[in-house]
Amino acid sequence: xxxxxxxxxxxxxxxxxxxxxxxxxxxxxxxxxxxxxxxxxxxxxxxxxxxxxxxxxxxxxxxxxxxxxxxxxxxxxxxxxxxxxxxxxxxxxxxxxxxxxxxxxxxxxxxxxxxxxxxxxxxxxxxxxxxxxxxxxxxxxxxxxxxxxxxxxxxxxxxxxxxxxxxxxxxxxxxxxxxxxxxxxxxxxxxxxxxxxxxxxxxxxxxxxxxxxxxxxxxxxxxxxxxxxxxxxxxxxxxxxxxxxxxxxxxxxxxxxxxxxxxxxxxxxxxxxxxxxxxxxxxxxxxxxxxxxxxxxxxxxxxxxxxxxxxxxxxxxxxxxxxxxxxxxxxxxxxxxxxxxxxx
Amino acid sequence: xxxxxxxxxxxxxxxxxxxxxxxxxxxxxxxxxxxxxxxxxxxxxxxxxxxxxxxxxxxxxxxxxxxxxxxxxxxxxxxxxxxxxxxxxxxxxxxxxxxxxxxxxxxxxxxxxxxxxxxxxxxxxxxxxxxxxxxxxxxxxxxxxxxxxxxxxxxxxxxxxxxxxxxxxxxxxxxxxxxxxxxxxxxxxxxxxxxxxxxxxxxxxxxxxxxxxxxxxxxxxxxxxxxxxxxxxxxxxxxxxxxxxxxxxxxxxxxxxxxxxxxxxxxxxxxxxxxxxxxxxxxxxxxxxxxxx
Numbered sequence: 021x022x023x024x025x026x027x028x029x030x031x032x033x034x035x036x037x038x039x040x041x042x043x044x045x046x047x048x049x050x051x052x053x054x055x056x057x058x059x060x061x062x063x064x065x066x067x068x069x070x071x072x073x074x075x076x077x078x079x080x081x082x083x084x085x086x087x088x089x090x091x092x093x094x095x096x097x098x099x100x101x102x103x104x105x106x107x108x109x110x111x112x113x114x115x116x117x118x119x120x121x122x123x124x125x126x127x128x129x130x131x132x133x134x135x136x137x138x139x140x141x142x143x144x145x146x147x148x149x150x151x152x153x154x155x156x157x158x159x160x161x162x163x164x165x166x167x168x169x170x171x172x173x174x175x176x177x178x179x180x181x182x183x184x185x186x187x188x189x190x191x192x193x194x195x196x197x198x199x200x201x202x203x204x205x206x207x208x209x210x211x212x213x214x215x216x217x218x219x220x221x222x223x224x225x226x227x228x229x230x231x232x233x234x235x236x237x238x239x240x241x242x243x244x245x246x247x248x249x250x251x252x253x254x255x256x257x258x259x260x261x262x263x264x265x266x267x268x269x270x271x272x273x274x275x276x277x278x279x280x281x282x283x284x285x286x287x288x289x290x291x292x293x294x295x296x297x298x299x300x301x302x303x304x305x306x307x308x309x310x311x312x313x314x315x316x317x318x319x320x321x322x323x324x325x326x327x328x329x330x331x332x333x334x335x336x337x338x339x340x341x342x343x344x345x346x347x348x349x350x351x352x353x354x355x356x357x358x359x360x361x362x363x364x
Numbered sequence: 365x366x367x368x369x370x371x372x373x374x375x376x377x378x379x380x381x382x383x384x385x386x387x388x389x390x391x392x393x394x395x396x397x398x399x400x401x402x403x404x405x406x407x408x409x410x411x412x413x414x415x416x417x418x419x420x421x422x423x424x425x426x427x428x429x430x431x432x433x434x435x436x437x438x439x440x441x442x443x444x445x446x447x448x449x450x451x452x453x454x455x456x457x458x459x460x461x462x463x464x465x466x467x468x469x470x471x472x473x474x475x476x477x478x479x480x481x482x483x484x485x486x487x488x489x490x491x492x493x494x495x496x497x498x499x500x501x502x503x504x505x506x507x508x509x510x511x512x513x514x515x516x517x518x519x520x521x522x523x524x525x526x527x528x529x530x531x532x533x534x535x536x537x538x539x540x541x542x543x544x545x546x547x548x549x550x551x552x553x554x555x556x557x558x559x560x561x562x563x564x565x566x567x568x569x570x571x572x573x574x575x576x577x578x579x580x581x582x583x584x585x586x587x588x589x590x591x592x593x594x595x596x597x598x599x600x601x602x603x604x605x606x607x608x609x610x611x612x613x614x615x616x617x618x619x620x621x622x623x624x625x626x627x628x629x630x631x632x633x634x635x636x637x638x639x640x641x642x643x644x645x646x647x648x649x650x651x652x653x654x655x656x657x
Contacts, residue, residue: 088555123556130555135548140570149566150556201556 394646468526473533481541
């Protein structure tokens with residue numbers, strides 16, 4: 021963080037940009053009620069990068085969609101909770117005001133750059149559209165701004181590329197265009213990146229992440245990075261929140277989480293990560309046995325209990341309360357991994 | 365990111381419409397259709413120059429003159445009016461009818477189909493049941509009923525054809541909206557603060573154009589045919605308007621003695637409808653969404 025103001029605010033622990041309290045989102049399907057997100061608490065400070073990690077179907081994307089109020093309703097229902105963005109509760113905001121927030125203060129980029137752009141308009145027109153919507157600029161001026169943004173996201177020859185259609189661009193370029201669209205606002209506050217690099221190949225992934233990091237610092241916005249890739253987390257995040265089956269199980273600053281994971285699931289996630297072996301005897305990748313429980317039939321116990329190596333009787337009966345481990349490190353586990361790495 | 369790493373842009377492919385045009389020029393049937401339509405359109409636009417005579421001017425002394433006699437290339441009708449001139453002016457009317465009634469049904473059907481597909485739920489159910497009811501009536505019967513209510517005239521015939529053709533556009537557009545609205549780019553644009561109306565008309569509608577164009581092209585041919593039918597029944601254009609269907613109707617008693625008064629307007633209808641159908645069929649092959657990309 022180069023911005024001194026940002027450092028001060030995050031150091032004092034204030035400067036909350038987004039706060040989620042007790043958010044629960046369900047989907048009412050024909051088979052029953054799917055509790056996609058349960059009693060989630062989350063906090064993002066100004067200028068901070070929060071990584072939200074977990075397996076597919078653990079509620080990461082639903083959380084992101086809830087923040088922008090894009091959860092399809094029906095079948096989605098926001099059962100409870102508050103989402104504060106700079107002090108206003110987004111969930112009680114009239115749709116019209118929410119719409120003016122989307123794309124200006126809170127913007128989103130998606131996993132699939134191949135399909136997230138409208139195939140019938142040039143990318144320049146699509147970026148310009150955001151300026152027309154939010155700043156009521158004229159078409160010409162908006163297009164000029166779009167070209168500037170394409171330059172900012174390091175697309176070569178932006179004036180020419182602005183006139184390209186999405187299918188004429190590669191995946192990495194399209195993701196850059198998506199980022200440019202998300203930046204098309206005078207003061208972006210929060211960018212939500214929903215698995216922004218999953219669909220891209222590894223070399224492009226690194227470039228996109230680096231670009232996101234640079235832009236984040238340059239613009240001074242916060243980033244909510246949704247991913248299941250711990251490598252991406254290590255590279256970009258300031259804080260990490262680990263989700264499992266709709267619950268947040270651990271939340272800590274990134275160094276702390278990697279150095280001192282307390283929840284068995286977090287340990288499992290870290291174990292799945294392939295790192296370049298420093299010596300000849302490479303470590304075998306571990307996997308977490310079993311699979312994510314059916315969200316339809318989830319009981320009161322810890323959702324990870326049936327896959328957990330440290331399972332105790334009480335794990336089956338109740339979901340643990342929040343425990344803390346040092347400053348700013350929270351987890352929810354009856355039988356956490358201790359600092360030495362062994363179970364207590 | 366280091367600036368020396370540059371992604372290599374793939375070579376610029378031609379745009380969708382450019383590529384489609386190229387495909388069209390290679391499709392013989394479609395090109396034939398396009399040429400026929402262009403021919404009729406040119407003649408219609410320059411009718412006053414192309415027609416040798418005034419289509420309404422009667423020369424009683426020269427009634428039912430056979431083609432290629434006394435300077436009448438296609439002969440004259442029972443009132444001595446030059447048939448070629450009447451067919452040329454009739455083309456003007458037929459093309460206008462085709463385009464206007466398809467315009468009416470596209471607008472109505474487009475808005476209904478878009479609303480049904482986009483909002484879904486009860487909006488969709490209500491609109492589509494109304495459409496189903498309209499489709500339950502035979503097409504020509506529905507048209508006749510509407511003209512009967514509005515009163516017989518050329519304008520009302522266009523409105524009637526427009527309304528009774530509307531259901532098929534609503535269905536085609538609804539079907540493509542249903543698949544397009546689930547696309548990621550719709551969600552992406554919504555996340556940028558785009559409102560419902562703009563999403564419907566600016567984001568989704570342009571993506572449903574390809575199947576709609578096919579339907580509309582075929583629809584123009586059918587509208588021309590229907591208007592000729594209505595005029596033949598006395599429900600469309602009124603005499604002395606040089607409308608093809610009306611020309612056939614008003615001279616049908618001479619079919620045994622003067623074949624040309626009935627045959628030639630009929631051939632004109634055939635050619636025009638054929639042109640639109642050929643082009644429509646060709647476009648269907650070219651713009652088929654399954655063949656896109």
